Every structure is written in structure tokens, then in C-alpha cells.
Amino acid sequence: MNVIAAVKAYVNKMTEESEPGMKILLMDKETTSVISMVYGQSEIQQKEVFLLERLDSKSQNTNTSGFRFLKCLVFVRPTQQNIELLCQELRNPKYGAYYLYLSNIIAKADVKMLAESDEQELVKEVQELYMDYLAINPHLFSFGLPMCVAHSGWNYSALQRTIQGLIAVLLSLKKYPCIRYQANSKFCKELSHKLEEVINKESTLFSFNQSSLPVLLIIDRRDDPVTPLLNQWTYQAMVHELLTINNNRVNLSNVPGISKELSEVVLSAEQDSFYAENIFMNFGEIGQNIKSLMDVFQSKAKSHKKIESIADMKNFVESYPQFRKFSGNVAKHVTVVGELSVLVSDCSLLDVSELEQEISSQNNDSSVHFQAIKKLITNNIKPNHVRGDKNKIREIDAAKLVMLYALRYQTHSNNNTSTLIHLLEKNGVAPYYVKSVRNILEYAGVRNRQSNLFNDESAVKITKRFFKGLSGVDNVYTQHKPLLHETLEELMKGRLKENMFPYVNAHNTNGRPQDVIVFMVGGVTYEESLTVHSFNKKYPGTHIILGGTFVHNSHSFLEEIHHTIGK
Numbered sequence: 001m002n003v004i005a006a007v008k009a010y011v012n013k014m015t016e017e018s019e020p021g022m023k024i025l026l027m028d029k030e031t032t033s034v035i036s037m038v039y040g041q042s043e044i045q046q047k048e049v050f051l052l053e054r055l056d057s058k059s060q061n062t063n064t065s066g067f068r069f070l071k072c073l074v075f076v077r078p079t080q081q082n083i084e085l086l087c088q089e090l091r092n093p094k095y096g097a098y099y100l101y102l103s104n105i106i107a108k109a110d111v112k113m114l115a116e117s118d119e120q121e122l123v124k125e126v127q128e129l130y131m132d133y134l135a136i137n138p139h140l141f142s143f144g145l146p147m148c149v150a151h152s153g154w155n156y157s158a159l160q161r162t163i164q165g166l167i168a169v170l171l172s173l174k175k176y177p178c179i180r181y182q183a184n185s186k187f188c189k190e191l192s193h194k195l196e197e198v199i200n201k202e203s204t205l206f207s208f209n210q211s212s213l214p215v216l217l218i219i220d221r222r223d224d225p226v227t228p229l230l231n232q233w234t235y236q237a238m239v240h241e242l243l244t245i246n247n248n249r250v251n252l253s254n255v256p257g258i259s260k261e262l263s264e265v266v267l268s269a270e271q272d273s274f275y276a277e278n279i280f281m282n283f284g285e286i287g288q289n290i291k292s293l294m295d296v297f298q299s300k301a302k303s304h305k306k307i308e309s310i311a312d313m314k315n316f317v318e319s320y321p322q323f324r325k326f327s328g329n330v331a332k333h334v335t336v337v338g339e340l341s342v343l344v345s346d347c348s349l350l351d352v353s354e355l356e357q358e359i360s361s362q363n364n365d366s367s368v369h370f371q372a373i374k375k376l377i378t379n380n381i382k383p384n385h386v387r388g389d390k391n392k393i394r395e396i397d398a399a400k401l402v403m404l405y406a407l408r409y410q411t412h413s414n415n416n417t418s419t420l421i422h423l424l425e426k427n428g429v430a431p432y433y434v435k436s437v438r439n440i441l442e443y444a445g446v447r448n449r450q451s452n453l454f455n456d457e458s459a460v461k462i463t464k465r466f467f468k469g470l471s472g473v474d475n476v477y478t479q480h481k482p483l484l485h486e487t488l489e490e491l492m493k494g495r496l497k498e499n500m501f502p503y504v505n506a507h508n509t510n511g512r513p514q515d516v517i518v519f520m521v522g523g524v525t526y527e528e529s530l531t532v533h534s535f536n537k538k539y540p541g542t543h544i545i546l547g548g549t550f551v552h553n554s555h556s557f558l559e560e561i562h563h564t565i566g567k
Contacts, residue, residue, distance in 0.1 A: 001139075003173070006172040006173055022048055023072070025053070026073065026089075040268070067094055090119075104164050141545065146549070146556055153190070154187060163198060166195055175216075176199070182223060183499065184448075191521060214513065217518045219484075226360050226404065227527050230356050230554075234280050235283075236279045237526035242343050255335070280530055286337055356404060359373075370419075370420070377393070378427065381395050402417070403436065406437055421437055435562070436558050443564055450500060451487075487518075492535070514543065516545075524546055
């Protein structure tokens with residue numbers, strides 16, 4: 001199971017099945033993101049697609065001169081708005097032939113509307129290609145849906161979008177799964193049952209010849225509010241936490257002295273071998289690998305300088321595009337890692353992370369953690385955006401430490417959360433972050449969690465260190481394991497309790513499943529993606545992929561909490 005390979009296969013099918021010749025690719029906002037996650041623009045152009053257009057753009061709607069010599073590949077979501085825009089396009093066609101590809105199941109009534117609008121009979125093909133999701137890593141997908149639930153229940157449009165997205169994932173991977181869900185979550189239960197209804201309704205689409213029964217496990221972010229609060233130390237996760245990755249793009253325009261060409265960079269494992277090799281490496285290892293990359297670059301640069309003959313010039317010209325690409329890649333990663341290093345130093349993230357890990361992963365008592373937080377945040381906080389001031393920590397980090405303490409010791413007799421909240425206020429932390437401490441208890445406190453996240457009786461589970469042989473960053477910063485790790489361990493051993501994760505459909509699986517799709521309502525993190533990556537290596541015969549409504553860093557997670565609580 002590989003979601004990137006699944007999307008790429010569909011893109012190849014779409015671009016290669018139409019007649020040879022130059023083509024235009026007409027998309028909507030969401031399908032543009034779907035394609036850009038797996039293909040660069042230059043790669044698409046190599047498939048005879050010379051122009052990318054948006055169906056909903058003004059330039060597209062006002063261009064009436066037409067390109068009747070061009071074939072138009074249309075790849076859009078089958079939404080009501082897109083169907084209406086397509087009908088308008090077909091009634092007043094600009095291109096000589098249309099190949100319609102929908103990213104999900106299209107209603108028969110909509111097909112009829114399109115057919116009636118195609119008065120000149122220019123539509124040559126109508127197909128459903130199930131790529132209605134963002135393929136981030138081979139084992140990770142998202143729907144890009146932040147803030148999809150509230151206390152009262154699902155946002156209706158978000159629920160429909162999530163159902164459609166999961167249907168597309170299953171169809172693209174050709175899986176008809178046994179569905180299990182987190183029992184205490186009304187969001188997981190509703191999603192699971194509605195998903196099963198759609199699968200039953202579209203049973204002919206799901207009649208796959210499966211050698212084993214896949215499992216779709218639907219879980220709730222609220223069962224593990226700790227993982228999104230922690231600072232990260234592997235490349236992809238660290239970039240997202242400190243700089244934010246948005247559809248493989250990282251905005252560096254706020255970095256002092258940044259050049260225009262590096263103000264936004266693309267981090268795609270499909271298009272960048274260094275990123276692919278280092279995506280799960282820790283910060284210390286990345287530093288060493290950047291140095292090796294620089295050494296290779298310098299040796300290549302020196303070899304290019306030795307142009308002493310016509311043959312040398314010819315060789316240089318032939319290799320120049322690759323050299324230029326390599327040069328750009330080196331500059332990109334040196335810039336990104338350099339900025340990460342500055343932030344780690346400026347924001348005292350080593351000190352912050354060490355304490356985060358102790359609170360989330362060790363069995364010290366509440367008074368020890370209380371005193372440690374108090375010492376670190378007293379007269380030591382600066383606004384998030386302030387650079388320099390290296391001895392101070394950001395207000396978001398101070399607030400997250402208090403949140404971790406509040407979650408850990410919510411029911412403890414010596415709970416000092418209120419004192420720490422007062423200390424945040426006294427030290428000038430913004431009201432938004434102070435509110436977040438109370439909000440996270442309402443969002444994911446003890447009464448909203450199914451699992452015993454801080455079970456001090458199971459000391460082995462909590463204190464077991466995640467040794468990774470770190471270079472430059474001591475293993476103290478990677479002790480924490482997401483709750484997902486324990487859930488997958490239980491699933492792999494056939495011990496996942498049915499009363500905690502009941503079945504929607506009648507299938508009752510025993511033993512280790514071969515194919516597992518985990519979906520998290522409320523968003524996933526790159527630390528959980530690393531967990532799934534590790535499980536896939538640990539169990540070679542098993543294929544696990546992970547998806548979520550969104551991929552969170554701590555900033556977006558706190559925004560989701562504020563939206564959900566409504567305060």
C-alpha cells in the first residue's frame with residue numbers, strides 16, 4: 001500500500017490515455033494540490049501538458065477566443081459547483097476535445113447534466129479516478145481539513161468531505177476493509193457507520209479480489225493530546241513544527257537576508273533525494289549529512305571549473321541543468337537547516353524539549369515537574385516572533401509545558417495547574433495561550449480520553465526509552481512514543497480490545513492483519529508518521545498507512561482546540 005504510487009498511477013493513466021498531442025490540464029483548487037504533492041510542474045509538462053488552468057479562475061472563464069486545436073484534460077472534484085462550471089464550459093467550449101476525470105464517485109444525475117451540456121459532442125471520456133486526498137508520504141495522507149468538529153458534533157461539510165476522502169483512499173488502494181473505531185468517540189462512531197453505508201451502497205466498486213482482510217481503524221485525536229504539543233527532532237517533523245509545511249511548501253520569507261528564490265522552498269521526497277533520505281533522520285544526523293552534501297557539491301563545482309577543451313564545454317552544458325538543480329538543492333537544505341539551528345538556539349528548545357519529555361515520559365512526581373516548569377518560565381518568556389534573546393523561551397513553549405503538566409496531573413491531589421496559569425499571566429503570556437491550558441483540559445482531559453495516557457502503574461510502558469543512537473542530540477529528547485505506538489502493538493498482536501475498538505461490520509479478524517489503514521479524526525502528526533514508518537520496517541509482511549483530517553503542528557493543534565471548544 002502506497003498512496004503516492006496510487007496517485008501517480010492515476011495521473012499517468014489520465015495523461016497517457018488521451019490521444020497524443022499538446023494538452024491543457026483544467027483543475028480546481030483541491031485537485032491542483034493533489035497533483036502538486038506528487039509531481040512538479042516540469043514533470044507534468046513532460047507528459048505533453050503545456051498549460052495548467054483552474055476551472056474556477058476568472059482568466060479561464062473570460063477567455064472566449066478558444067484553443068480548438070488543444071485537448072483539455074479536466075481533473076476536478078465532483079462537487080455541485082464544479083459540475084455547474086463544467087456544464088458552462090461544455091456549452092461554450094474553448095477546446096477541441098474534453099477528457100473528464102473526476103476525483104471521486106459522480107452521481108448519475110450529474111453525468112446526465114454533463115451529457116446534455118455537451119451539445120457539440122466534444123467529450124471523449126468520463127472516468128472516476130479516485131485521488132481525492134493529499135498523498136504526503138508513501139504511508140501518509142491527509143484531507144487538509146482543520147477544525148472539522150465542535151463539541152456538539154461534526155461540521156456537516158467536513159464529515160461529507162472526510163467520508164468521500166476515505167472512500168477514495170480505499171478505492172485507489174483497492175481495499176474493502178473491516179472497520180473498527182474508538183468506542184468512546186461519537187465522531188469516530190458516526191464516521192465509521194456512515195462510511196460503511198456508502199461502501200454498502202457502492203458494493204460493486206468494492207468487489208476486490210483480496211487475499212486478506214484489511215483493517216480500517218478510526219481513532220480520535222483527543223485520546224492523545226500530548227504528541228502534538230511536543231517539539232520534534234526529526235527533519236520533516238521539525239520543519240513542520242518550527243517553520244510549517246503547507247502542501248510540501250515551506251515559507252522562509254521571514255528569515256533575515258533570505259534571497260527571493262529561497263523565500264519559498266519545496267520539500268518533496270518524490271523530487272528531492274536528500275530530503276527522501278533524511279526525512280526521518282534526527283537533527284544531529286541531518287547536520288552531518290548536510291556537511292557531506294556540501295562536500296559533494298564543492299567537488300562537483302571544482303570539476304565544472306576545469307573547462308579546457310570543446311569536449312569539456314560540451315560535457316558541462318549537458319550536465320548544467322542537473323548541476324544547477326543540485327546547487328539549488330544544496331542551498332535549500334543549508335538554508336532550512338540553518339534556520340532550524342537558529343530557532344533551536346534562540347528559543348532554548350533543548351531545555352524546553354528535555355522538560356517536555358520528562359513530563360510526558362517519566363515517573364517523577366508532580367512537585368518535581370511543577371518546580372522545573374516554574375524555574376524555566378519565571379522571568380524567562382518572550383513573544384513568539386522575537387529573534388535573539390537566547391536565554392528566553394517563547395510564550396507558546398511556556399504554555400505547552402503548563403498544558404502537559406495540566407494533562408498529566410489533572411486528577412492529582414497536589415495539582416498546581418492554577419498556580420502555573422497565574423505564572424504565565426504574570427510573565428506576560430498572551431491570553432490566547434493562557435486560555436489554551438483550560439481549553440485543552442476541556443478538549444482532551446481525562447473524561448474525554450478512552451486510554452489511560454499517564455498510567456503510572458504501567459511504568460514500563462511510559463518510561464521505556466526510544467533509543468535511536470542519536471548523533472548531536474541526546475536520546476533524552478526522543479523518549480516519548482505516541483499512544484498510536486501502543487495501539488498498533490496491540491493490533492499487531494491481535495489483542496486490541498473489542499469493547500474499546502468495536503467492529504462496524506460483521507468481520508471479526510484474528511491474528512496480525514496484513515494491511516492496516518489508521519485514520520485519525522482531529523488530525524495526525526509527523527511523529528505518528530514516524531511511528532508508522534518504524535512499524536512497517538519492524539513487520540515486513542504488514543503494510544500500514546496513516547491518514548488524518550489534517551497534519552498538525554502545535555500551532556494548528558491549538559487552533560483546532562479553540563475552534564472545537566468554541567472559546
